Amino acid sequence: MSRNSDDRNSELRALFFESAAELLQSLNEAGLQLEARPSDEEVIRRVRRVVHTLKGDSAACGLHKLSELAHELEDVLTPEVARVHGADLPEVVLTAADSIGAMLSAYQKNAKPPAMHKLHAMIRRLLDTPGSTASSSSEAAQKPAHFAWTEYEQLMISEAVHRGDAVYNIALRIDPNSLMRAAAFQLIRNVLHGSGTVIALRPEDNVAAATVEVVEAALASTQSQEKLFHRCRIPSIVSEVHIERVTPSQMPEHELLGDMLEAQAAKVVAGSLEHAESDRTSKSPKPGSAAVAVAESTLRVDATRIDAVMNLVGELIIGKSMLHRTLAEFDKQHARDPVRGKLADAMAFQARILDELHKCVLKIRMVPVEQLFRRFPRIVRDVAKQCGKDVALEVSGQNTDLDKGILDALAEPLMHLVRNAVDHGVGSADERLAVGKPARGTVYLNAYHQGTQVVIEVRDDGRGIDLALLRARAVEKGIIKAEEAQRLSDQDALNLIFESGFSTAAEVTEVSGRGIGMDVVRTVMDRLKGTVHVTSQKGRGTTFQLRAPLTLASIQTLLFRVGGRLFAVPLSSVVEITRIADHEIHKVDQREVLRLRDQILTLVRLNHLSRLRSVDSPNAKKRNFVVVIGASEKRFGLVVDSLVGEEELVIKALPGEIVTTDLVSGASILGDGTVVLILNVPAILSRLSRATPLGAIA
């Protein structure tokens, strides 16, 4: 201040006393308010603001005693102190207001300000509470190690240098007079980020910066070294700058970055898997295990939280279609409005982001199938031992990702299938040797993606399923009639094993063959909107193929109307759509069939299958749409009244008490609020193959 003219000083002083009087008034008012509501944080903030302004102004005017007092006072004006000393705080504030008033008038008369022992003592008492001990943690200052980058950072630097970028090692000494180290560090960071790409930085965060003197960075930049030097000389923040360019000779040529990253990623995945395993086996994972150390960047999150996010994204998708519909209506009404285009653009943008978000959330839920496969070596070993067999397990496709929920649901069916494969599929060593196979049997587990589905295969190289035996058993158990058994195609006969109460093992063994396993498999797959498919060659082995959607959260569907109601089927199961005239429909065995390109297609009318009330008779129409639906290699045609379109539906589970039919797998809500029922294709198929022929015979 002394450097400025006296004129200016006196003018400022006059202004200061003027505004200080106002501040004092505010302080008194706020103090009274605080007395009325001691815990009101807004009031505390107000008081603090007033005191703060007073502190700044008085310091600028050279009134240090006052500034110091205000500073002390400011420290106690926190919600924390208010909580502990609720009643004392207003008292202190009001006393302070009096004291400040006294000091101000003393200053104004150019007199020495009175000592404020009483007030200082009061403030100190507020601060000296057992709870709020002064933070005296003075960590040892980090030694300025020059550019000690980690291996990874070195690699990044090397990559950049070999790419032809100019990379600089920069060391900045923080001005020792700078009292706000963390803010200084933040500013340095801003400047560095504004000057190029920061590859490495020490310290890494603001917390560590509080004690640090030298900031080190590796920066890839297109700016000249001289310009960088000037940028880094941040006044009042940086007192010393050291910049050196990294030359290619300094950096050894490394392997490709991609390889390195892959190795890193594999490590993390392995770590998280190990972690998950240790979690399952013991509720308290050992601290400091290698897995924990590796998976530092892996977060373990409660699945319900992810589900909550997933749900919200689902709602957003509904909201999106709501907007789309509204926009379509708007389009019709205001075809020439230029706002239309803008709206459409904004919508497209939003839709893209939403799509990304959706994918991201789905990815969070994805886990490698390895998590499930890992338990099978042990199971195979145990089961083989119990049966007195020698069976190896070969696993492939462990890295195939799928939704955690689906993975968990698949655990049980897969368990049955693997047990069955060992118990029934693979024969005894003698039996195998007799047919020229190695004594040791093998069960294969494989997983892969196909379209929007994940396929898991369980294959054995055993004796295969004896179809004759299977037919005989089915008749014996009363599942089908004898004459019907002969009519069944081989594939249909194979599928008999999925009927409840069916088991071909002559003896019910301890391990499997209770006749419930296969039934459970199909039930679970139906619930997952997936399929199970079996192929078998006598003497060569059996393969079970489980197909499940990658995720349960949402599916692409085809919307259509039947009897005035809106339905949806998964788009993945739609083979084709065709239009037929009534006269093309023939009746065979009381079934409606359609001849489509030399193939006979069974037709299904939803209002016949379920007891859906038929609003208007579809027969009255001359032409109908037929949606050809395929699951496994079976097909049927769904007769629909009208097609509505494709739509991505977010599946909402239906509680059992609302829906009594298994023909519907779930429901969804459209943007306009309409409820859509999603058909359960496998259930319809099984109803078709059972009900209709049986009905025809009976």
Next chain:
Amino acid sequence: MKQFGALLRKDNQPVRYLVVDDSVFARKNLIKMIEMFGGELAGEAGDGLTAIAEYNRIKPDIVLMDITMPQMEGIESVERIVRQHADARIVMVSSVGYQENILAALQKGAKHFVQKPVKPEVLYEILRYVLSDDPNGAGAPVALAGESRS
């Protein structure tokens, strides 16, 4: 009395300032300094909300912004201004006790900060630094022109 070389824009016009502080005194203090640096006071504001309105109206070259203010605090004000004007040059003015807020303001896009009580020679250097930052080359209208000190 110390002499400062005038801080001028590229087009040799005086640098235009917006001074934001709830204390009239603090504002006057800063304005005095600005004038010493050959600048022009384009506007003043006593709170963050007014600051935003003033910024939009006068498009200043530099904003000097207090951190604690009624109605809208400096941080939020910085955030809103930078969101609309990515090239805004905002220097925070605050005391040592508000490091967290300064930190937040810097993260929101403030260019620099100066501690209260503000020393003219410190502010001068900071302004010179902030004004010389011209990442887009000719794109930015403001850059340092006349310099009598080096």
